[in-house]
Amino acid sequence: MLPFQVITPEVASQQGLQQVYMSKHGILYLGDCLKLLSVLPDESIDLIFADPPFNLGKEYGEGVSDRMEVDKYLEWSQQWIGECVRVLKPGGSLFIFNLPKWCIEYGAYLNRQGMWFRHWIACRMPKAFPRGKKMSPAHYGLIYYTKGEPTVFNKVYTPIQVCRHCGGEIRDYGGHRKKLNEKGINLMDVWDTPEDVWDDTAEANSSEVLWTLTEEMWTDIPPVRHRRHKKRVPNELAPIMLERIIAMASNPGQIVFDPFGGSGTTFYAAERLHRYWIGSEIGDTNPAVERLTDLANGVLEQWESARGSKKPKPNKTTASQLPIPFST
Ligand SMILES: C[S@@+](CC[C@H](N)C(=O)[O-])C[C@H]1O[C@@H](n2cnc3c(N)ncnc32)[C@H](O)[C@@H]1O
Numbered sequence: 238m239l240p241f242q243v244i245t246p247e248v249a250s251q252q253g254l255q256q257v258y259m260s261k262h263g264i265l266y267l268g269d270c271l272k273l274l275s276v277l278p279d280e281s282i283d284l285i286f287a288d289p290p291f292n293l294g295k296e297y298g299e300g301v302s303d304r305m306e307v308d309k310y311l312e313w314s315q316q317w318i319g320e321c322v323r324v325l326k327p328g329g330s331l332f333i334f335n336l337p338k339w340c341i342e343y344g345a346y347l348n349r350q351g352m353w354f355r356h357w358i359a360c361r362m363p364k365a366f367p368r369g370k371k372m373s374p375a376h377y378g379l380i381y382y383t384k385g386e387p388t389v390f391n392k393v394y395t396p397i398q399v400c401r402h403c404g405g406e407i408r409d410y411g412g413h414r415k416k417l418n419e420k421g422i423n424l425m426d427v428w429d430t431p432e433d434v435w436d437d438t439a440e441a442n443s444s445e446v447l448w449t450l451t452e453e454m455w456t457d458i459p460p461v462r463h464r465r466h467k468k469r470v471p472n473e474l475a476p477i478m479l480e481r482i483i484a485m486a487s488n489p490g491q492i493v494f495d496p497f498g499g500s501g502t503t504f505y506a507a508e509r510l511h512r513y514w515i516g517s518e519i520g521d522t523n524p525a526v527e528r529l530t531d532l533a534n535g536v537l538e539q540w541e542s543a544r545g546s547k548k549p550k551p552n553k554t555t556a557s558q559l560p561i562p563f564s565t
Pocket of ligand 1 (some may be wrong): 497519521
């Protein structure tokens with residue numbers, strides 16, 4: 238039985254959770270993630286992705302505080318992280334996206350819970366400015382832990398990065414260079430070819446793309462900042478990021494949980510990759526509901542623009558027509 242099937246309408250309403258969207262793959266609740274977590278069974282989830290408020294004083298809507306005292310923020314973080322550890326299956330994966338300042342605290346806590354550290358993924362943060370006596374921030378942290386030996390680790394490939402000016406490869410792959418996959422050997426991230434992730438397709442010629450096993454530095458995640466590419470104000474992530482995480486750390490038919498649903502990027506990616514999913518959002522759930530409804534109806538253009546592409550995509554594509562990656 239899927240975890241959301243054990244949450245009856247009575248149980249949900251006792252917790253103040255309101256079901257706002259349901260598909261055959263997933264369910265979204267309007268409400269506090271701690272309430273939803275409290276009714277999820279132990280060891281019932283395969284993969285958790287969490288992108289909590291960063292405590293930077295952003296506006297997420299009524300009832301959401303994004304400016305807590307440090308102790309309070311960490312105490313609250315330990316509550317939801319502790320619950321995430323409880324509901325994760327043995328071998329399941331947990332990814333948390335936040336500022337390095339909070340990621341180190343989370344890592345220390347997760348280490349104490351006996352979780353296994355896998356990676357600190359650096360997601361490039363473009364155009365950030367230094368404040369005070371600091372260096373320029375250049376990345377967000379994406380920490381990746383598993384509950385013991387990982388059950389699923391699919392090899393995911395990404396296009397190797399080339400210089401936008403000379404076209405040369407940025408990294409020196411040395412003797413490993415000849416082991417890189419020629420385009421087509423592995424289709425992972427295939428809809429995220431350079432046309433999708435770079436503003437100017439002249440920056441890379443997709444017919445010459447070589448693929449490399451995903452590294453710990455993610456420089457190809459477009460920020461979804463510009464109003465034109467954004468369906469809601471705070472912090473919508475790019476689908477490429479969630480697709481990569483979900484493809485890497487789960488298999489079709491497994492269950493993905495996101496406590497901080499926001500505009501529904503995780504659920505959108507889970508639907509596309511045929512994973513079950515469950516999530517909560519305490520603020521406005523309309524953007525997520527609209528996005529999932531559009532996906533179900535094959536209306537993708539405005540959501541796909543959030544990849545950062547300048548090229549319009551066909552606006553009528555059914556979910557089953559979308560390319561589904563494989564990663565072996
Ligand atoms: C950084 S945003 C997540 C954005 C999301 N990853 C996306 O791509 O749209 C954090 C979200 O957590 C929500 N939130 C804050 N506290 C929450 C809580 N206790 N339970 C559920 N959601 C919460 C906020 O309203 C906000 O939408």
